[in-house]
Amino acid sequence: MSERRPPPPSEGDVNLSPRRGQWQAEHLDEATQQLLSEDARYFLHQSLSTPCVNALRGCDGPYLEDLQGNRILDFHGNSVHQVGFGHPRVIAAIEAQLHALPFCTRRYTNRVAVDLARKLVELAPGDLNKVLFAPGGTSAIGMALKLARVATGRFKTISMWDAFHGASLDAISISGEATFRQGIGPLLPGTEHAPPPDPLHCPFACGEQCSLRCAHYVEYMLEKEGDVAAVVAETVRSTPYIPPPEYWQIIRAACDKHGALLILDEIPHCLGRTGKMFTCEHYGVVPDMLVIGKGLGGGVLPLAALLARESLEVAGQHALGHYTHEKSPVACAAGLATLSVLEDEALLEHTTALGTHALQRLQGLAERHTCIADVRGLGLLLGVSLWHPAGAARAAELADAIMYRCLSDGLSFKTTMGSILTLTPPLTITRAQLDQAIDILDLALASPHP
Numbered sequence: 274m275s276e277r278r279p280p281p282p283s284e285g286d287v288n289l290s291p292r293r294g295q296w297q298a299e300h301l302d303e304a305t306q307q308l309l310s311e312d313a314r315y316f317l318h319q320s321l322s323t324p325c326v327n328a329l330r331g332c333d334g335p336y337l338e339d340l341q342g343n344r345i346l347d348f349h350g351n352s353v354h355q356v357g358f359g360h361p362r363v364i365a366a367i368e369a370q371l372h373a374l375p376f377c378t379r380r381y382t383n384r385v386a387v388d389l390a391r392k393l394v395e396l397a398p399g400d401l402n403k404v405l406f407a408p409g410g411t412s413a414i415g416m417a418l419k420l421a422r423v424a425t426g427r428f429k430t431i432s433m434w435d436a437f438h439g440a441s442l443d444a445i446s447i448s449g450e451a452t453f454r455q456g457i458g459p460l461l462p463g464t465e466h467a468p469p470p471d472p473l474h475c476p477f478a479c480g481e482q483c484s485l486r487c488a489h490y491v492e493y494m495l496e497k498e499g500d501v502a503a504v505v506a507e508t509v510r511s512t513p514y515i516p517p518p519e520y521w522q523i524i525r526a527a528c529d530k531h532g533a534l535l536i537l538d539e540i541p542h543c544l545g546r547t548g549k550m551f552t553c554e555h556y557g558v559v560p561d562m563l564v565i566g567k568g569l570g571g572g573v574l575p576l577a578a579l580l581a582r583e584s585l586e587v588a589g590q591h592a593l594g595h596y597t598h599e600k601s602p603v604a605c606a607a608g609l610a611t612l613s614v615l616e617d618e619a620l621l622e623h624t625t626a627l628g629t630h631a632l633q634r635l636q637g638l639a640e641r642h643t644c645i646a647d648v649r650g651l652g653l654l655l656g657v658s659l660w661h662p663a664g665a666a667r668a669a670e671l672a673d674a675i676m677y678r679c680l681s682d683g684l685s686f687k688t689t690m691g692s693i694l695t696l697t698p699p700l701t702i703t704r705a706q707l708d709q710a711i712d713i714l715d716l717a718l719a720s721p722h723p
Contacts, residue, residue: 293326296677301327305340320452326680332358335702337685346710348686348696352511352541355568356614357699363571366610367603374602379595386600389608393578396550396612399559401580406605408598410540410566411439413577416593417505417536417562418443420581423588425534427502429463431494435690436469436507438538447505465498467491469506470516473647473658488520492527503534503561508552511541511697512689513656515649521556534561534585540577544568545615545700548625548652555651561585571607572699620700627707628652631696634711642718644671655696657714661722668692671722678717684710 297306308328316323331338334357337345347354356363370385377383390404407413422428432438434449445453446461449469454460468487472479477486495501504524509515528535539552543565549555551563562585566577579594598604615621632650635657639645646660659675661667669691676688687695694714698707 290673292673292677293324296680297326300681302341308340334358335699335706344683345680346684346698346706346713348684348698348710350572350697350699351567352546352697353567353570354572354699355544355546356571356611356620357701358572360571360610360614360701362614363573363607363610366606367571367573370603370606377600377602379597379599382600383602383605385602385605385609389605389612392609392612393565393580397563397580398551398554400582400584401559401563402583403581403586405579405581405594406599406601407566407577407579407594407596408601408604409439409575410538410564410577411441411444412594412596413540413564413566413579414438414444414447414505414538415441416579417564417581418447418503419591419593420562420579420585420588421503421534421536423591423593424585425502425532427500427533429465429498429501430503430505431465431467431491431498431501431533432505433469433507433510434466435471435510435512436538437511438505438507439540465494465501467494469510469514470520471510471514483517483520485517485519485523488516488523488527491524492530495527495531495533499531501531501533503536504528505536506538507541508537508539508556509542509547509651509654511654512693512695513542513649513651513654515651516556518556521553521558525558525560528561536560536562536564538564540564540566541697542654544611545621545624546652546654546697548621548628550615550621552651569608569611570604571611574601574604574607576601576604576608615700618701624652624700627702627704628655630704631655631707631711634708638711638715638718642715644718644722650696653696653698653700653702657694657696659692659694661692665691674722675714675717675720678720679713682713682716684713 305328309325312325328340329337330340335346337347394402405416430447432447436449438444438448446464449466468476470483470487472483537553537560542552561582563580570576635648639648644659647658649656659668659672661671672688672692689695
């Protein structure tokens with residue numbers, strides 16, 4: 274497929290595309306458009322969030338329902354819906370906890386928070402046996418950065434271009450997406466960046482297969498800097514980019530050699546999305562810290578966690594988080610219920626089987642639709658990279674057109690880096706629902722292109 278290499282990454286906001294207004298005029302009723310106008314009136318506008326595309330009145334399982342009653346398969350979900358929306362066991366746990374203990378004030382603990390911490394320690398690989406909770410993934414990343422500074426006495430980090438670790442100032446400093454960094458002003462010092470394991474856009478000219486030169490370059494940076502506190506990276510990129518098996522083993526060894534910690538960010542794809550409870554299990558490495566979130570709240574409540582090695586119990590005199598809702602009993606009840614659903618419904622095994630089926634079907638689409646440059650995935654973290662002979666801008670227009678056509682036909686997904694269709698269905702989805710979604714995508718790919 275070398276003749277169909279995708280264009281270089283380009284940032285784009287599908288919500289702000291010219292096609293949005295046309296699509297809304299054709300598909301949305303007056304009541305929905307009025308609500309969208311009110312949203313635009315009262316909320317500060319920001320990239321990637323406004324203007325909104327549509328308005329919802331419900332969600333359940335793999336479906337969204339808009340104000341007009343249209344049901345939409347959600348292969349986006351902001352990566353929170355591993356167990357689907359409104360899972361009965363998650364809702365029941367939340368309701369019961371609301372009546373028992375709705376809030377835990379600081380300086381106190383509660384049974385459900387301790388039980389969730391214990392369960393995560395039992396599930397986590399290696400010696401990740403210390404936990405802190407936070408009300409969101411960005412906050413958990415901030416705690417990890419603070420702990421790395423305290424533990425090492427250093428402040429520098431190495432992270433990856435194109436990565437996303439959250440929207441706060443410290444998180445965008447280590448992130449690599451221009452959308453979140455540009456125009457904000459001075460960022461944290463010492464935040465170095467390296468090329469991600471993306472063969473098709475690799476500065477080392479890897480071609481279609483990673484040569485691992487990117488991993489050795491991180492090792493080179495660690496040696497030259499000499500005083501890096503941590504390498505902070507997504508185990509797999511949510512677009513997705515899937516590193517080869519040896520990638521993390523090389524970086525793990527390099528961190529050990531040069532005294533740097535390894536912090537892996539699995540906020541979007543932890544808890545089974547890749548077919549393992551934690552994505553690093555695919556690579557046979559244990560980070561010094563593991564950050565999880567999004568789906569931990571059961572698709573209902575915001576909840577994230579920092580898992581750390583016990584040897585990093587060195588910050589007792591520092592406030593790493595100190596969040597008001599740090600040990601929220603209601604959020605922790607949702608987390609415990611989510612983990613129980615993942616185990617009791619054998620969703621990891623289900624994800625592995627459906628992921629294999631989905632990749633086969635998407636590869637079939639690539640054989641028929643020349644606009645597809647690449648198909649990749651791990652479990653139910655799936656990506657379809659598009660290209661256009663006229664270049665990156667036209668490829669982004671194509672992705673935009675396909676997304677809106679799919680929305681019209683009942684399928685929602687995310688477009689990233691301009692021309693990548695990122696498909697992240699709930700792990701509870703059936704094979705029939707998955708096939709229906711891919712059929713909708715197939716029809717959109719076959720429709721007239723810009």
